Amino acid sequence: MAAEQNKREEFLKSDVFKRNAFQLIYKMLEMTTETREDTSELVDEILHSIFFLGRINKPAFSPRELLDNDDEILEYLKEVHPEPFRWCSSRLPRRSPFSCVLDMVVSLKGQENEDVIRTTLQEIIHELMENAPKKLLFSTTLCVSRVHKHKDWVRHYGVSMSTTGRPAGQILVAASCLSFWNEYVADAVMSYYPQKRRKEYFNGTIQLPSGASCEAFNIRGGEKIKPCLSCKNLFGLDTTETQCWPYGNCAEVESLSNLLREEEEARERVRRTGNWNEENREKVRREVSRHLMNLLKNTDGFAWDENYYTPQRARPEMEMMMKG
Template sequence: MPPVTRKAKKEFLKEEEFEIFRRNASMLIEKMVELSCQTPKDSTVLVDEALHSIFFLGGINNPPCPPEVIITDMEILNSLKESYPKPFELYSIQLPKRHPFSCVLDMIVQVTGREKENGIKEKLKELIRQLKQDARSKILYSFTICVSYIDIPDPVKYYGVSMSTTGRTAGKIMVGASCLSAWDDDVAGAVMTYNPDKSKKKYFDGTIILPDSVRCESFKLDSGEKMNPCRSCGNLFGLQTDENTDEWPYGNCAEAESVSELLKSEHQVKEQVRARHRSDENRQKARNAVLKQLKSELENTDFKWDNNFYTPQRITY
């Protein structure tokens, strides 16, 4: 038998990753539909958003993995098309604002209750057990969760998960999209301070320092182990860390989403954070640079953007 060539091995790995994407995408859709039945009708907006985000990532996958390949049961496919038509119509021209696992997190928070941190973590852990069937199946799920809150009795807790994208192109696209459309403007400003190569912009510094009253704690989703903030999160948000080496791509960590949710709701903290950046004239220049980079990354795919970010829809009965 002739030896396996490097090209053949690469093609095999690509096919394997394609099948893992298809399987995990199907499982996430099934889980979102299942959970939406346990919550008020407003939760259908999360199913709609997750469908669009998953279909978009499938569309830019190499090779592409369209909705009809992800959902192989025709009855289920037709039912989803009838209930959630917009994701099917717009996944190939409009960008999602968030990656799919953020929608999963929001749904589980709704089902479990925002105050039940351990219950939320356990539900996510169980879901990851189902998605993580082998060493190579690190596709479409997050590895860490962050919990941010004000250090007072019975605080409101705000959750975020790390990016669930696979591959540099998808990751850069979703960080750019979240900066431009989803995250709180101060969190977006902090992330936009850094270039894709992790160097700091010379003309703009939007980094923030969270007040001492704010707690920001991250955990591994599979084991529950508490994690120190990485150097990137220390640079972005002033979080104290002993990590001197780990500098992950800016915006990939769970802290960005968690801190964003905190600042959107806790106005007193927001005012303290905003004090440094009220009139930064170079913020728009940094935003334009992110948009330019986002369009550049999209050119590496078959996606033809209509310059709109997708607005999730609620089912009306």
Template sequence: MELSLEHHTILVDEILHSIFFLGQISTPRHSPEDIMNHDQSLLDALRHYYPGPFSCYSTQLPKRSPFSCVLDMVVLVTGQQNENEIINRLQEFIDERLRGNQLASSTICVSQRNTAEESVRYYGVSMSTSGRNPGRIIVAASCLSNWDSYVADAVMTYYPSRTRKTYFDGTIRLPKRVRCQAISLRRGTLVAPCRSCANLFGLTTNAEQVWAYGHCAEAESVSNLLKIDEEVRVQVEQPSETCTPANRQRAKASVRTELRRCLGEVGFQWNNHFYNPQV
């Protein structure tokens, strides 16, 4: 129970910072006071228990979008094996709290080493931001600070455009037995991989739609799988000869440059740190 409370505290800390940051770069800007409807007693309590988000939202970058933290909370309470219940709880939360809110993810993805019922499930949600620059900023931050390196390499291959870099191809091929299934949180129906996810992870699809790379739920879900399941990770293929350490560093530098450009456009003064939530 103590471990669960600690995890919840960290997640609340992280979600507050992420929301405050997005308010800081929105047009018009929304301060923490605006976001909390100027409820002074609530603000005082949050500042007391979670001082980090208030002191760092205007200088440090979040590593992921807010709804990813909500997902972690639901999985922690529900248990990773209860896939349908997790989806139902997220749908209820969106319907009751976030209907029409652009911070709600539209899709969840479940990844497993295989389709066996006892196989551990790893979840991810689609990018929950509003506008072009916020999405690009969070994808870049995830590549540089949060996602498994295989997923980051794959996304950096295309970021920020939808065209593959000429000097670096870090796309991967997941083992054939891996399950990677997206589900719509709006309709509750299965969602086939888009062409972008097929390009990134070698998923099978007939889709031709190319979405912005890194925005789909598959990126976070696959990253969470590869971070934990070493047996799957060692079987991942990264076949391109251009995927060298030198080219990877060049790709990272280009992502950081684009990140700084986007931050400049929204007037954010970054101190080069990514926010680490605290208990």
């Protein structure tokens, strides 16, 4: 009876994975036609990220299966975005799928329209969870980091890691540390990753500059969420929470990475709080890289060529076809 129940749960989980993958891809295609900017790179990136996660899923899914075996959409995407199909079995994504959704929503609504962004993300998640209350391929938490600039507040957004379980979450945290997140944020995360205890030889944790704020929200319900103990340890955020989530999974990480990448003045005022030097930084990067390689050894259907996927814009004529 227990084996039968587990088999049914795995089937339902697989069914939700495919359903959510298709819905997210379709939603991204829909939103990219509504933006004035060229957001085809974000569509390209989410395709690769989802196809990669499908490859390492158990059971594994091909791009065709994740596109609901729809030949018309499959052929269209192969023509407009051929690279995700080519590299999903050998190159790692730099971040999880819902981060691409977030960037598309911010591009569509404008970074200053925080309430509209939060509402739009909430609507997308409600659609994903309709008749399928499983957290697969979407984030539960949004973080907004703000800094005062030119007499106004500039906002930078981030979402929690949109993967469920190992090894997918740990793979994407490592990939983000090594290839995507701002170095201050990556160093802080690598001080603990993959364990929940800080490395003795390296402390890259930071203190945010004065004037920068960081606030997290539950996307579905809209309520504020206090920083967890992990975020306090990494960034010195004030909290009374004792829950310590896996390092790198929280929305604060991506949000602060985006802020420090884009805001030079704030970046220059970041203060490292522990023992740190270039030699130890290279050592911790090698350690994270080795852990990543070990994780990938246990994935079927994926053979890493040690490159990260670079999102591609659609060709101009294809972009016209998408918009038209």
